[in-house]
Amino acid sequence: xxxxxxxxxxxxxxxxxxxxxxxxxxxxxxxxxxxxxxxxxxxxxxxxxxxxxxxxxxxxxxxxxxxxxxxxxxxxxxxxxxxxxxxxxxxxxxxxxxxxxxxxxxxxxxxxxxxxxxxxxxxxxxxxxxxxxxxxxxxxxxxxxxxxxxxxxxxxxxxxxxxxxxxxxxxxxxxxxxxxxxxxxxxxxxxxxxxxxxxxxxxxxxxxxxxxxxxxxxxxxxxxxxxxxxxxxxxxxxxxxxxxxxxxxxxxxxxxxxxxxxxxxxxxxxxxxxxxxxxxxxxxxxxxxxxxxxxxxxxxxxxxxxxxxxxxxxxxxxxxxxxxxxxxxxxxxxxxxxxxxxxxxxxxxxxxxxxxxxxxxxxxxxxxxxxxxxxxxxxxxxxxxxxxxxxxxxxxxxxxxxxxxxxxxxxxxxxxxxxxxxxxxxxxxxxxxxxxxxxxxxxxxxxxxxxxxxxxxxxxxxxxxxxxxxxxxxxxxxxxxxxxxxxxxxxxxxxxxxxxxxxxxxxxxxxxxxxxxxxxxxxxxxxxxxxxxxxxxxxxxxxxxxxxxxxxxxxxxxxxxxxxxxxxxxxxxxxxxxxxxxxxxxxxxxxxxxxxxxxxxxxxxxxxxxxxxxxxxxxxxxxxxxxxxxxxxxxxxxxxxxxxxxxxxxxxxxxxxxxxxxxxxxxxxxxxxxxxxxxxxxxxxxxxxxxxxxxxxxxxxxxxxxxxxxxxxxxxxxxxxxxxxxxxxxxxxxxxxxxxxxxxxxxxxxxxxxxxxxxxxxxxx
Numbered sequence: 001x002x003x004x005x006x007x008x009x010x011x012x013x014x015x016x017x018x019x020x021x022x023x024x025x026x027x028x029x030x031x032x033x034x035x036x037x038x039x040x041x042x043x044x045x046x047x048x049x050x051x052x053x054x055x056x057x058x059x060x061x062x063x064x065x066x067x068x069x070x071x072x073x074x075x076x077x078x079x080x081x082x083x084x085x086x087x088x089x090x091x092x093x094x095x096x097x098x099x100x101x102x103x104x105x106x107x108x109x110x111x112x113x114x115x116x117x118x119x120x121x122x123x124x125x126x127x128x129x130x131x132x133x134x135x136x137x138x139x140x141x142x143x144x145x146x147x148x149x150x151x152x153x154x155x156x157x158x159x160x161x162x163x164x165x166x167x168x169x170x171x172x173x174x175x176x177x178x179x180x181x182x183x184x185x186x187x188x189x190x191x192x193x194x195x196x197x198x199x200x201x202x203x204x205x206x207x208x209x210x211x212x213x214x215x216x217x218x219x220x221x222x223x224x225x226x227x228x229x230x231x232x233x234x235x236x237x238x239x240x241x242x243x244x245x246x247x248x249x250x251x252x253x254x255x256x257x258x259x260x261x262x263x264x265x266x267x268x269x270x271x272x273x274x275x276x277x278x279x280x281x282x283x284x285x286x287x288x289x290x291x292x293x294x295x296x297x298x299x300x301x302x303x304x305x306x307x308x309x310x311x312x313x314x315x316x317x318x319x320x321x322x323x324x325x326x327x328x329x330x331x332x333x334x335x336x337x338x339x340x341x342x343x344x345x346x347x348x349x350x351x352x353x354x355x356x357x358x359x360x361x362x363x364x365x366x367x368x369x370x371x372x373x374x375x376x377x378x379x380x381x382x383x384x385x386x387x388x389x390x391x392x393x394x395x396x397x398x399x400x401x402x403x404x405x406x407x408x409x410x411x412x413x414x415x416x417x418x419x420x421x422x423x424x425x426x427x428x429x430x431x432x433x434x435x436x437x438x439x440x441x442x443x444x445x446x447x448x449x450x451x452x453x454x455x456x457x458x459x460x461x462x463x464x465x466x467x468x469x470x471x472x473x474x475x476x477x478x479x480x481x482x483x484x485x486x487x488x489x490x491x492x493x494x495x496x497x498x499x500x501x502x503x504x505x506x507x508x509x510x511x512x513x514x515x516x517x518x519x520x521x522x523x524x525x526x527x528x529x530x531x532x533x534x535x536x537x538x539x540x541x542x543x544x545x546x547x548x549x550x551x552x553x554x555x556x557x558x559x560x561x562x563x564x565x566x567x568x569x570x571x572x573x574x575x576x577x578x579x580x581x582x583x584x585x586x587x588x589x590x591x592x593x594x595x596x597x598x599x600x601x602x603x604x605x606x607x608x609x610x611x612x613x614x615x616x617x618x619x620x621x622x623x624x625x626x627x628x629x630x631x632x633x634x635x636x637x638x639x640x641x642x643x644x645x646x647x648x649x650x651x652x653x654x655x656x657x658x659x660x661x662x663x664x665x666x667x668x669x670x671x672x673x674x675x676x677x678x679x680x681x682x683x684x685x686x687x688x689x690x691x692x693x694x695x696x697x698x699x700x701x702x703x704x705x706x707x708x709x710x711x712x713x714x715x716x717x718x719x720x721x722x723x724x725x726x727x728x729x730x731x732x733x734x735x736x737x738x739x740x741x742x743x744x745x746x747x748x749x750x751x752x753x754x755x756x757x758x759x760x761x762x763x764x765x
Contacts, residue, residue: 004130006206007031007066007073009114010053010080011041013402015136018195019077020044022203031066031073034080046070053080053106056113063117072125075206076118078158079136082106083151085683088484088535089749091146094684096740100150107154111135112161115176119165122174132206135162136198137178137215139188142227147484159215166214177205177216184219186227187480188487194220366690366729369676370760373669376677377518380695381733384421391517392510394425396502398494401430401438411445416702416720425449427507431460431493445706451507459501460493462649471649478652483537486652496648498620498655500639503630511627519624519673526625526663527673528618529680530687530744531751536615538652543613545645546661549638551609558668563751563758564661566612616751617660622680624673625659629666638662669758677731685744688737690730691723699723699734729764 006023008016011032020030021044032045035052042048047069051058066073082103086094115133122131137155139145145152159178166176181189181197197220204223205212212224219225395414399407411426425448428434434452443450462468472489479487502508519527543564550561575582629635639658647653663672679688699721707713723734737743745752756762 002071003027003029004074005029005031005066005071006075006077007033007063007118008045008077008079009033009051009062010078010136011037011045011048012079013038013040014195015193015198016077016079016195017041017044018199019079019202022196022199023075023206026203029070031070033062053110054082054102056105056110059110059113059117063121067121072121073118074125074130075132075134075202076114076121077134077136077202078111078114080106080110081136081151082154083148085147086149087684087747087749088146090747091149093742093747095149096684098740099684100153103150103154104157105154107151108157108161111158115161115165119169119174122172127173130206130208131173132175132177132208133162133165134177134179134202134205135159137180138193139180142180143188143482145482145484163214166211170211175205175208175211176214177212178214179205180215180217182217182219182225182227183476183480184222184225185480186217186225187476188482189479192476192479192487192489197221366727367762368729368764369674369756370763372760374524374673374759376731377522377673378677378733379731380692381697383697386421388517390422390424391520393516394427394508394511395419396508397426397428398498398502399428399430400432401435404438404441407442408445411442412704412706415446416704419446419448420702423448425451427505428452429455429502429505429507431455431490453505453507455497455501455505459497459504463643465644466646466649471646474646474650481537483652484535486538492648492652495652495654495658496643499648499653499658500636500643503627508627516624519626522673523671524626524673525629525667525671526618526659527623527675528620529622529675529678530619530685531616531755532619532685532744533615533749533751534617534654534657538654539613539615539647539657540651541645542642542647542651542653542657542661543611544608545642545647546638546665547608547611549641550665553637555665557664559758560667560669560672561664563669563754564613564616564664566614614751614754616754617654617657618663618672619685620654620656620659621682622675622678623659624675634666635662638665669760672759674755674759677733679732679735679737681738684741686738686741687744689732689735690727691725691732691735692730693726693728696723696726696734 006019006028008019008030010016011020011034016032016034017038017040020032020041024030024044024046029047030045031047031049032041033049033051034041035050037048037050047066049062049065051062063073082105084095084099084103086092115135118133125131135158137159143152162176162178165174169176179198179201181193181201183189197218201216201218201223205216213226217225217227397407397410407428426442426446428442428450430452431454433454439450439452462471475487475489475492485491518524549555639662642653642658677689680686681688701717702720703713703717707716720734720736723736744750
């Protein structure tokens with residue numbers, strides 16, 4: 001008897017690899033499929049295939065090849081997924097259609113295609129052999145995460161068809177599961193998913209003779225555990241639901257009606273016949289037709305309605321003795337038509353494609369900002385000053401081998417739009433060792449010097465002075481509370497590293513204090529391109545410690561601290577006595593008896609010395625800053641106090657609010673530069689500048705050398721050749737903005753108004 005076969009779709013380095021190892025050790029033939037096949041996957045599988053799960057039709061080729069080389073799969077595991085992130089306050093507007101489509105295809109449609117082919121294969125196998133389809137669903141069956149709506153929607157769609165299939169194929173012995181690893185308390189494991197636990201549980205499911213719970217929730221070391229938070233779904237056929245609905249709505253009719261209804265749902269076209277039966281019940285019978293109102297009745301009803309409209313049919317003369325008269329309804333309707341025509345023909349958005357605009361009064365779509373403290377370095381295009389000496393600066397990138405594709409895209413963008421002229425070096429840092437493939441590939445994509453460094457345990461991980469178990473428990477609780485990235489230990493390490501250690505790394509010691517040339521010439525310390533609000537649940541106490549540092553050191557605001565404060569509510573102004581609405585206040589002896597009068601004001605639990613954090617911060621995904629500021633005594637003391645508070649573990653403090661609150665306490669608005677002319681996008685958050693009028697230069701071609709396909713190289717360059725039209729008050733140079741998402745400045749949660757307020761205000765309407 002030949003060995004059984006397991007097909008693992010989405011064979012990654014954690015769950016997929018562990019499943020492959022477990023089943024291979026038990027003597028099964030393992031077929032592993034992934035977009036990129038790792039060497040360790042190859043070593044633990046009988047057949048390794050590369051495939052793109054964004055194409056559901058690829059399942060045909062995969063199953064055919066596996067069956068031809070290994071045999072029909074007994075067990076099919078779908079472990080592939082697609083994830084993109086949206087703004088928690090705007091999960092619909094912040095998620096592009098393309099990302100949502102990819103999420104539904106990879107997370108559900110391709111999974112459905114795999115299940116469909118799996119069932120076709122199960123039918124070929126002898127009866128009694130193990131057969132199972134297992135979908136790695138983790139978290140999506142019970143937890144709604146607005147930021148990952150594309151992932152959750154696709155996985156929940158898969159849960160639906162998995163439950164339907166488990167019910168339909170139960171008698172044939174085909175088992176279907178939606179596997180879901182949990183913490184012992186029933187929460188999500190987030191990035192702490194245990195691959196070995198999946199391997200053990202999937203082995204149990206593969207050999208189970210009976211259908212276990214479809215929504216298979218398990219805990220590492222315990223196996224299946226039922227949790228009260230799980231949703232319980234009832235499986236019913238459409239015909240049964242229709243029947244119950246009609247029985248409830250209509251009540252029993254007659255024996256013949258019931259027999260006819262039951263007959264119509266036994267045949268194949270149940271759904272259509274059920275609808276026809278429903279419609280038949282609602283069609284009038286011969287007896288009821290006699291009760292339908294006749295034309296005389298309808299005419300009388302019309303006569304009753306007519307007087308209500310008669311008022312609008314009254315005719316009025318244009319002049320007292322004129323023979324020309326017009327219905328009153330036309331007179332009333334005419335001004336409305338004129339106003340509508342004006343809106344359609346003349347009023348257009350200034351940045352829109354319309355040729356006509358109201359001559360005055362319509363503000364431009366881009367507003368100018370006061371140049372009191374800061375101004376755009378260069379408006380529009382400028383010939384690159386390649387002969388000038390370079391600044392002592394570098395691009396610092398934190399990445400891992402698995403993120404190579406994203407790194408390549410970032411390097412290509414930087415090289416195309418900037419670094420092909422200036423050749424600033426790159427410094428890549430990793431908490432592990434970079435592989436040779438990563439190093440070689442990155443080096444091939446730039447002509448600039450590239451350095452690769454490892455972050456040691458003194459900068460990455462839990463420090464010696466913190467209880468590691470307590471810190472991990474704090475992180476686990478954040479995962480259970482579905483705080484974005486809160487359950488990911490590596491994310492906490494990354495935020496702490498970027499907050500207080502990256503500038504201390506040995507590879508950055510040669511870069512002392514000079515940022516890029518315009519920053520140095522303008523004496524700027526910190527530059528940003530996006531300012532947004534932080535998620536409140538990630539930093540509930542960060543402001544208390546930042547404000548305490550400021551107060552303890554007797555630091556007075558230089559004007560930037562106010563950017564991060566909630567504006568106090570306006571106090572109601574008393575009316576002057578000569579105002580008609582003025583009323584004399586009640587006497588003090590009466591007011592003193594009112595509840596709360598004369599007591600201390602309520603204490604706001606969010607306030608620190610009367611100040612409340614508004615959650616604004618400079619988004620540090622893009623920042624240009626002086627390293628000597630980070631290395632200054634003041635910043636080091638600030639970071640040390642914040643670090644010792646434990647907020648990097650017990651809460652999910654990010655490096656962005658740390659940098660921002662430090663800047664608010666230590667810097668002034670004139671030390672900050674808003675890179676309004678730099679375009680930047682990360683997931684669904686984008687800032688893209690409008691192009692400056694009359695300041696665009698011809699674009700030199702850039703045929704990227706690493707793209708071997710000549711047609712693809714030309715198409716890529718041609719894409720950037722067709723940049724956006726110029727806009728009033730635009731500052732960009734040959735920019736082309738993605739149109740699938742709205743710029744962050746137009747979204748709720750942008751902190752541009754707060755920056756403008758401290759920078760001098762708006763300079764245009």
